[in-house]
Amino acid sequence: MTGELSAQVAPAELGYEGALRPATLAEFVGQEKVREQMGLLLGAAQIEGRTPDHILLAGPPGLGKTTLSMIVAAELGVPIQQTSGPAIQHAGDLAAVLSSLVPGEVLFIDEIHRMARSAEEMLYLAMEDFKVDIMVGKGAGATSVPLELSPFTLVGATTRAGLLPNPLRDRFGFTAHLEYYANAELEGVLRRAAGLLDFPLEQAGIAEIAGRSRGTPRIANRLLRRVRDYTLVHNTAPDAESVNAALSLYDVDEHGLDRLxxxxxxxxxxxxxxxxxxxxxxxxxxxxxxxxxxxxxxPFLMRAGLIARSPRGRIATSLGWSHLGRTPPPM
Structure with a gap:
């Protein structure tokens, strides 16, 4: 029986992340304004037969920046090459990536604010004129050799847009600011994910998970997976009771706070x-x-109104005291 169960579950587990990732803007739940703006940008580029403007996706982790970069490539019908800012520590690293791009390809750089400064400066020219200058040799005999690049669309993602230098930020034709999801939007994300996983979770259970997901689809999908695991192992119904039991086991309380x-x-x-x-x-x-x-x-404790910052440090709010079942001291 165990082997049979493993054989049934394994394919879904192996493709879990990929299966839940939307492939088009129409399938993407939430961020309506951003979806409308990106649809306009991509549609105009397709009508004119050109590569779209470079796109910067800014916002907290888990809101769909990587997914949107893949959707850009899918909507355009072009390949995508992915890398990250920490992986580009020298101008030569970036030159190698840029020179390998085919015409129209999407280049996705995650955490773009963590690129090396020398690579950032090389990227300026590449984004504007689709070429880079390669230094050959050293010292007085060094020579700059221009290298033409295929037209490409850069999609940069950052959780800290303020760390991007202005010259780099200004070269993006469109900047999308992703916001935390409302519970109703998270319920839509969870319903879609539950359907793809063939997991018939009741609406009350979906609402319970959404309320503990900190406004973040990535967390919502992860908690859904934990609940599904719980119902599989304990052979329980996919309802709100199972949700409460599973999330209590993993130390996620009714407001989404974990142990830390x-x-x-x-x-x-x-x-x-x-x-x-x-x-x-x-x-x-x-x-x-x-x-x-x-x-x-x-960030989450502050957004939830449980703590605040003061010039001397972090302080607990009256709501924070109440959350722990304590009575705040008199003012």
């Missing part, structure tokens, strides 16, 4: 009397890197 989120909030409230507490002190208290607290935990 609650620990950070608890440290501020219990150990530092609600704060203020500095970032480095807070990170040391929970045994995590300061970058993790600042980039992963803090």
């Amino acid at each position: 989120d609650r620990e950070v909030l608890r440290i501020i409230v219990d150990r530092f009397a609600g704060g203020p507490v500095g970032l480095s002190t807070l990170a040391a208290s929970v045994g995590e890197e300061a970058e993790t607290i600042e980039a992963v935990v803090e």
Whole structure:
């Protein structure tokens, strides 16, 4: 029986991420304004028979930047080459990628703000004139050799648009700012994913997952997978009760806080009397890197209204105290 179950589940597991990724703008759920803008940009380029303007996708992790880059290529019917900013640490790395592009190809650079400065400067000319200058030789005998490139569309993704230098940001013809999803939009994402996975989750269960997904489709799909795993192993009905049991097992509470989120909030409230507490002190208290607290935990806790920043550090709000079942001190 176990082997039979594995044989049935394995294909779905192997293609999980790919199966849930929308292939067209029409299939993409949420971000309506961005979808309309991109549809206009791509449609005009196809009518005129040219490569579309370069596109910058900015927003928090998990909102669909990589998916949208793949949709751009799919809508245009061209191949896509993917890389990331940290992988491009020298101008030569970028030159090798650019010279391998075929006409019309989409180049997707994730976390583009983390590219090396020398590569950024090379990218300026490549984006505007589809050529780069390659330095041959060293010292006084070095020579600049121009290299013509095939026309291409650059799609850059960044979680920190403010770190992009202005000359690079200004060379993108269109910048899309992705926003966190409302619960109703996340329910649409989950219904589509549940249908693709042939997992008949009840509406109450879908709403429960959406409410714990922090406004992020990637998290919603991950929690859906955990709930599906729970119903498979425990042979339970795909309903709200199974959702609550599964997410409780994985320490995801009714507001979407996980173990680390609650620990950070608890440290501020219990150990530092609600704060203020500095970032480095807070990170040391929970045994995590300061970058993790600042980039992963803090944005959600602030957006949920559970903590706030002050000139002296992080403080717990009255809502944060209440979330832990504590009574805030009198003002």
